[in-house]
Amino acid sequence: MQTAAVSAGFLEGLCEEYRKNNRIDPAAYDKWEVKRGLRNADGTGVVAGVTEIANVRGYYIQDGERVPMPGxxxxxxxxxxxxxxxxxxxxxxxxxxxxxxxxxxxxxxxxxxxxxxxxxxxxxxxxxxxxxxxxxxxxxxxxxxxxxxxxxxxxxxxxxxxxxxxxxxxxxxxxxxxxxxxxxxxxxxxxxxxxxxxxxxxxxxxxxxxxxxxxxxxxxxxxxxxxxxxxxxxxxxxxxxxxxxxxxxxxxxxxxxxxxxxxxxxxxxxxxxxxxPRHGGANKKVMEMFQYIEDGVRDWTDEEEVSAYLGRLMDKEAGDRSGLIYGMGHAIYTLSDPRAVLLKKYAKGLAESKGMLDEFQLYEAVERLTPRVMAAHGQRKVVCANVDLFSGFVYKMMGIxxxxxxxxxxxxxxxxxxxxxxxxxxxSGGRIIRPAYKVVAPLRPFVPLEER
Missing domain, CATH: 1.10.580.10 (Citrate Synthase, domain 1)
Incomplete structure (x- = not known):
């Protein structure tokens, strides 16, 4: 039996077959109350275990509502x-x-x-x-x-x-x-x-x-x-x-x-x-985004021009066209990310010594202006800079x-x-972690090869 080379046409056919047979109605997630991303509807995390190692605090619950607090x-x-x-x-x-x-x-x-x-x-x-x-x-x-x-x-x-x-x-x-x-x-x-x-x-x-x-x-x-x-x-x-x-x-x-x-x-x-890139790789995405901003914004001190460019990022008209402003927002932190607060302090001192204060001030502008831009785009979530906004910049100034x-x-x-x-x-008690998935595929009979 000869093995034929896999052609681009064959692979595209397989992709089309997959797309045709693999469609899940987004409404199914709501119907079955699926905790997408293991997050509850109010943004809090699904409790999957207990730990003594570390605690991440960015809000508190009062009368059933999340109240932002310094991280x-x-x-x-x-x-x-x-x-x-x-x-x-x-x-x-x-x-x-x-x-x-x-x-x-x-x-x-x-x-x-x-x-x-x-x-x-x-x-x-x-x-x-x-x-x-x-x-x-x-x-x-x-x-x-x-x-x-x-x-x-x-x-x-x-x-x-x-x-x-x-x-x-x-x-x-x-x-x-x-x-x-x-x-x-x-x-x-x-x-x-x-x-x-x-x-x-x-x-x-x-x-x-x-x-x-x-x-x-x-x-x-x-x-x-x-x-x-x-x-x-x-x-x-x-x-x-x-x-x-x-x-x-x-x-x-x-x-x-x-x-x-x-x-x-x-x-x-x-x-x-x-x-x-949605986890630890985000620091690289921040640096790539700032390269776009530095190239696309003529006057880094002009808040209107910076805000306009951030709007273009959100509208998928600039940057990597993802619609994301990397380094801003976090699943838990609201008013501040304590890691970002610390890194920002050290970043400023390092920027002064390296002659890169203009670039640091651009990072500050993005941190300050992004919440307004997001609000203008209909996003009501309280957002702050996360650790990735300043970590890559610190590494860059260190020559890493x-x-x-x-x-x-x-x-x-x-x-x-x-x-x-x-x-x-x-x-933990020695139990395997095994969450459930709701099956939405209907039952169907096997069809003989000659009848397909």
Missing amino acids: QLIYRGIDMAELIQGFTSEGRFGYAETAYLLLFGALPTKQRLADFEAFMEAHHDLPSMFTEDMILKAPSPDVMNKLGRAVLTLYSYDDNPEDMALSSELRRAMILVARAPQIVAHAYAAKRHYYDNESLYLHRPQPGLTMAENFLWAVRHDNKFTPEEAKLLDLCMVIHAEHGGGNNSAFTCRVLTSTGTDLYSSIAGAIGSLKG PMELYTPLFAMARMVGWCAHRVEELFT
Whole structure:
């Protein structure tokens, strides 16, 4: 039997067949009271579990109505802003301390923190020949794709990957968090070399450096970075470390974990989720949008011209024609996103030192004007800037390439995913997560091939 080449006409025919046979009336969602996006009609989330890891607050309920409030992100009962103020006021890096808090549920003592940091430092490097065999021999044009595949491959380097004792899971989680920066740095180096025709630079982690410092050391060909850059990157990692069990990637991790699968499969699934432009990939979309705005608006200080361009974005007449203003709005935050508030403060100082204050003020204008533009288009939801509006701009001013924006997010969030996996394994009661779908397809008889 000969195998014919698949032609464009054949594929188009299959697409037409699919479109003809796969149509769901939007009214069916209302008829069966489907919680699309696992959101209730009032915008609140469907409660799918309980957690002690993090709380995301952006409104409160009064007389059955959502009332907007300044946003809060709370790690294990501690306000993230207070946590950051605590270690920055002492001139310390904070990601390791935050990782310990998220994984184990309490702030570490001085000795416990020192022991934890020593353990992480001992596992910053990748297994012998891992980079050569698993990254360089199979590079990817997308660093997130390579990160997901590399995490899956680590299963083969684990002596007992199916051992789900608490001690094994915690040890495995800490090692994965420690190795993530090196995987991202080497995946990016391979991407630059094999897809961008750049020189290949591979740097091993250095003893005595924090995760943020080691990442900057590894990703820059000259190994140079300033203490200010390293501490700002550390701050970004703390901000991105966790965001509750309801966000898509954490929920993905918990869904996979509930099946009893291994840590590597669960985390790879979370990475795939974060890669999407509606989740972690949104920071890249923000930067692309601002490139459109900067090219399309002649006077960045003219609020009427900026507002008009934002209206064109919403009308799908400009930008990527999606109708979205990226970096604005959030499922939970209303008046403010605490992560965006912090990043904006640091972004302004960095913009002043880098001579990029005009661009920063354009970001501020988009933040200020978007709610008015959305209201003019009939959207009544209270919106604020989310973390993605300023994170990419901060990375840009630090000289970090756009291909690394979402991988940096994943690198920081690794500990949050691991915390949710351990909680799902050991506190949830051991039930597989399985929601229901309403079937709307009618029953029909089988038709013999000759009669079709």
